[in-house]
Amino acid sequence: MTERLYLMPVGLAANPQSEEGDCIRLAGGLVYAHRFAAIVRSGGRVVERLRFTPETAAETFAQLPAGLGDDAENQWSALRTAHPPMQLGNRTVRLDQPQVAGILNVTPDSFSDGGQFLDRPEEGAAHAARMIEAGAALVDIGGESTRPGAPAVWEGDEIKRVVPAVEYCAQMGAGIAVDTRRGAVMEAALDAGAHMVNDVSALRHDPRSAEIVAGRGCPAVLMHAPGKGDDLHADGDYDCVVFDVFDWLAERRDAAIAAGIARDRIVLDPGIGFGKSLGENLALMNALPLFHALGQPLMVGASRKRMIGALSNEAATHERLGGSLALALKAMDAGVQLVRVHDVAETVQARNVWRGLRDAALTDFSMLPG
Structure with missing residues (x-):
């Protein structure tokens, strides 16, 4: 079965200082995210869920099943993308x-x-x-x-x-x-x-x-x-x-x-x-x-x-x-x-x-x- 990955922000922050900078500005807007879940789905069912912060993102992505690394990097980049007007x-x-x-x-x-x-x-x-x-x-x-x-x-x-x-x-x-x-x-x-x-x-x-x-x-x-x-x-x-x-x-x-x-x-x-x-x-x-x-x-x-x-x-x-x-x-x-x-x-x-x-x-x- 094909495995699918979803990077879900699960913990938002009022500001970067509250998390000592360990957060991202979500989509370049006014909302900050500190905690995330890397969720793997196979055959319509969730089979793995790893929690991480920006500081631990790289090591978490390394634990994902083979073949999901590129998708993890793409979604992680997308979550931080600031959109032009x-x-x-x-x-x-x-x-x-x-x-x-x-x-x-x-x-x-x-x-x-x-x-x-x-x-x-x-x-x-x-x-x-x-x-x-x-x-x-x-x-x-x-x-x-x-x-x-x-x-x-x-x-x-x-x-x-x-x-x-x-x-x-x-x-x-x-x-x-x-x-x-x-x-x-x-x-x-x-x-x-x-x-x-x-x-x-x-x-x-x-x-x-x-x-x-x-x-x-x-x-x-x-x-x-x-x-x-x-x-x-x-x-x-x-x-x-x-x-x-x-x-x-x-x-x-x-x-x-x-x-x-x-x-x-x-x-x-x-x-x-x-x-x-x-x-x-x-x-x-x-x-x-x-x-x-x-x-x-x-x-x-x-x-x-x-x-x-x-x-x-x-x-x-x-x-x-x-x-x-x-x-x-x-x-x-x-x-x-x-x-x-x-x-x-x-x-x-x-x-x-x-x-x-x-x-x-x-x-x-x-x-x-x-």
Whole structure:
């Protein structure tokens, strides 16, 4: 059986001083990691788990089964990789701190705000302007609902929905992502002023999509979803959801690179809520630091999702702000670079307070002279 390796940060630190420098700056961000686990899986089962710190990394890697040394070095390098900023039009989006992506759905049936902005360009533009003014680094525009059971949309209808929204956001100077899995929609949106593709199928749905992204040289978000056809939520059968999603995203990253997409243009998303149970979603949220070992910036979209209702007496979608903020802050604590949310102003405020706490922690009061 093929053995697979996963380097998981299992102990985070407030600052380097607290561990006498024996830690790394996770993905070049504001989160530090001190303890790690080298986990070996074979045949879907964990067969070995070695704990280490940066000081003992080399000797730990030497104990791994033959053939895993190179992977250990690659993942260890990836965990320490500082990602350069993304350029979205005139906007520079730094990836050394958490950034907020605001959601703009121009659909009749999205689970949270379906119909609110469809065929209402004035209201959509006003909503986009509020998100930008509140501090959104980019606006993520979608013209097809991807909630469970939502019907597929003809690409012509999707283009009619998306392009006007892209155009009015472009007039505001916004950084713009188009949330679509169809090549024709990608092309139309990019022509209209979008800068980035966010594909919930990870460029699997449309055989032209990888070629389009590679040819345009734009950033692309590759999200995990188990379904192969129109139903992205189907086939969610996992041996271990964390490791299975990790392996799947590694394969999609490599496929994108093989298709000519530059590695520094790829963002990965574990796909919270797509073909996963409540327990599986919680496991992924708790394991987010692991995904930095893939060597790419990360996006997490958990805003207002079903898991929040499941944990809060079935709260309606518009009553899930507290849970959405909790999950966004969990992602920030894991070093995630992009959080995709409905409630931009509240999330930006939470991020700013989080950032203040992280900055203050760099001065370790316990080490100051008395």
